[in-house]
Amino acid sequence: MKIACVIPTYNNYASLCLTVENLLSQTRPPDIVYIIDNASADGTAEIKKRFPGVEYVRLAENQGSAGGYYEGIKLAGEAADLVFLSDDDNLYRPDALEQLEKGLLKLGGRAGAVRCAWEAFKGKEPAEVPDALWSGALITSAVVKKIGLPLRELFLYAEDVEYFRRMRRSGFAVYVIPGAGYLKRYAGHKMTSGWFGRPTHAYRDAFRLYYAFRNEIYVSRLYGAWWKVFRTVLYLFKILVFLSPSSVLAALDGIRDGFAGRLGKNGKYHITR
Numbered sequence: 001m002k003i004a005c006v007i008p009t010y011n012n013y014a015s016l017c018l019t020v021e022n023l024l025s026q027t028r029p030p031d032i033v034y035i036i037d038n039a040s041a042d043g044t045a046e047i048k049k050r051f052p053g054v055e056y057v058r059l060a061e062n063q064g065s066a067g068g069y070y071e072g073i074k075l076a077g078e079a080a081d082l083v084f085l086s087d088d089d090n091l092y093r094p095d096a097l098e099q100l101e102k103g104l105l106k107l108g109g110r111a112g113a114v115r116c117a118w119e120a121f122k123g124k125e126p127a128e129v130p131d132a133l134w135s136g137a138l139i140t141s142a143v144v145k146k147i148g149l150p151l152r153e154l155f156l157y158a159e160d161v162e163y164f165r166r167m168r169r170s171g172f173a174v175y176v177i178p179g180a181g182y183l184k185r186y187a188g189h190k191m192t193s194g195w196f197g198r199p200t201h202a203y204r205d206a207f208r209l210y211y212a213f214r215n216e217i218y219v220s221r222l223y224g225a226w227w228k229v230f231r232t233v234l235y236l237f238k239i240l241v242f243l244s245p246s247s248v249l250a251a252l253d254g255i256r257d258g259f260a261g262r263l264g265k266n267g268k269y270h271i272t273r
Contacts, residue, residue, distance in 0.1 A: 001080075001081040001082055001101070001105075002031045002032075002079070002080040002081050002082070003028075003030045003031050003032075003080055003081070003082045003083075003084055003097070003101065003138075004030060004031065004032040004033075004034060004075070004076035004079050004080035004082070004083055004084070005023055005030035005032065005033045005034065005076075005083075005084045005085075005086060006034050006036065006069065006072030006073060006075075006076050006083060006084070006085050006086070007019060007020070007023075007033065007034065007035050007036065007072070007086050007087070007088055008036040008038060008065055008067075008068025008069055008071075008072060008087070008088065009035060009036065009037055009038065009040065009044055009068070009088035010037075010038040010039075010040055010062060010068075010088075010271070011040045011041060011042045011044070012040075012042070012044075012088045012089060013040070013042050013043055013044045013046065013047070015088055015089040015186070016035070016044065016047060016088040016089075017047065017050060017051075018089075018091065019086060019087075019088055019089065019090060019091065020033060020035070020047065020050075020051050020054065021051075022091045022092060022183070023084075023086065023092070023097070024051065024053075025094070026092070026094060026095065026096065026097045026098065027094055027095045027097075027098045028095070028097045028098035028101060029097070030084055030097065031080060032055060032076070032079055032080060033051070033053070033054040033055065034054070034055045034057060034072045034075055034076055035047055035054050035055065035056045035057065036057050036059065036068040036069075036071050036072045037056065037057065037058040037059060038059055038061075038062040038063055038064065038067070038068050039058065039059055039060065039061050039062045045058065055075075057071060057072075057075070059071065062265075062271060063152060063155070063265075064152075064154075064155035064156040064211075064265065064271075065087075065134070065155075065156055065157070065159065066150055066151060066152045066153070066154040066155050066156065066159035067152040067155065069085065069134055069150050069159065069160075070149050070150045070152040072085075073085075073144060073149055073150065074149055076141075076144075077141045077144030077145065077149075078141075080141060081140065081141055082101065082104070082138055082139070082140055082141065083138070083139050083140075083141060083144065084097060084100070084137070084138045085134045085135060085136070085137050085138075085139070086134075086135050086136065087134065087135040087186070089184075089186040090135045090136065090182060090184065090185050090186065091182065091183040091184040092116065092136065092180075092181070092182055092183060093180065093181045093182070093183055095179070095180075096116055096136075096180040096181060096182075097138070097180075099177055099179035099180035100114050100115075100116070100138040100177055100180045101138065103126055103175065103177035103179070103180070104138055104140070104175075104177075106126075107126060107173075107175055110171075110172070110173050111140075111172070111173050111174075111175055112139060112140055112142070112143040112167045112168075112170075112172025112173060112174065113132060113137050113138060113139040113140070113143065113164065113167065113172065113174045113175075114126070114137070114138050114174070114175045114176070114177045114180075115129070115132040115133070115136055115137045115138070115174065115175070115176050115177070115180075116136035116137075116176075116177065116180045116181055116182055117176050117177060117178050117179075117180060117181050118176075118182075119181075119182070121176060121178065123176070123178050124178055125178065126175045126176065126177055126178070127175060127176050127178075128173050128174065128175050129174055129175065129176050130164075130165075130168070130174070131160070131161055131164035131165060131168075131174060132160065132164050132174050132176075133160055134159075134160040135185070136180075136182060137160075139167075140172075143167055143170075143172055146170055146172075147163075147166050147167055147170050147172075150162070150163050151163075151263075153263040153264050154211075154215050154218070154219075154263060155211060155215075155263070155264060155265050155266075156207075156208070156211040156212075156215075156271070157208070157211045157212045157215050157216075158212070158215035158216055158218075158219050159215070161216075161219055162215075162219045162222070162223075165219070165223050169223075205247075206244075206246050206247045206249075206250035206269060207250065207269035207270060207271055209243075209247050209250045209251045209254065210250040210251065210253055210254040210266065210268075210269045211254065211266075211269070212254065213232065213236065213250075213251045213254030213255050213258060214253075214254035214255070214257045214258040214262075214263075215254075215258065216228070216232045216258070217229055217232055217233075217254070217255055217258025217259060218257075218258040218261060218263065220232065221258070221259070232255075233255060236248075236251050236252075236255070250269060253266075253268070253269075
């Protein structure tokens with residue numbers, strides 16, 4: 001089967017090169033690699049010279065991860081049988097893509113997607129899971145044809161949560177494949193603080209907090225998961241003590257806009273990286 005890989009990127013050229021190199025050196029490399037550049041200003045276009053075989057698409061403006069995956073999945077779903085998704089700063093075990101493809105084919109038609117196993121996963125057999133991250137997921141083009149493309153108006157964060165929920169509502173299951181795993185996943189956007197002796201994680205940047213809270217509220221309401229809406233609001237109270245006043249205001253703006261259904265890029269919260 002033909003596999004197309006989609007990698008959205010924004011001002012992260014050095015890490016992007018490592019990710020592309022990692023994927024092209026897989027025991028089962030992708031047949032096509034789409035680099036979706038969200039109008040980077042760091043020379044990302046040089047990727048065409050370093051890896052002449054990749055398909056490079058530069059967007060006119062930054063459309064966020066949602067817009068990047070939207071454009072990439074649209075292209076890949078038409079060009080290949082399977083679509084592998086990756087952030088621009090993840091690395092995978094050398095046979096991860098091979099294991100994902102084998103696992104997906106073995107599971108048969110009910111499986112719409114498979115994902116890499118997270119570090120703490122202990123199972124030895126494929127296991128159905130409620131959702132997945134974009135990065136490290138392999139989906140079928142049949143899913144794309146049936147349920148369409150990601151909600152690009154979410155802009156940043158939770159568009160993968162929404163997409164996999166929509167997939168499951170349409171009758172496709174998502175499985176984790178134990179033999180497929182990560183070598184490295186970037187987590188530098190979050191800070192970790194103690195809360196009653198337990199680690200608590202929160203985004204460092206105000207713009208990330210805005211989009212994360214807005215989209216979590218919106219998607220949870222969209223699918224009637226009111227307990228998740230409550231949990232999201234409660235989480236803000238949990239991390240209040242660790243946040244600056246501007247970050248608290250960003251999170252509150254996000255919650256308000258999530259309830260109001262105001263989506264798209266918010267010019268008040270500028271992306272840095």
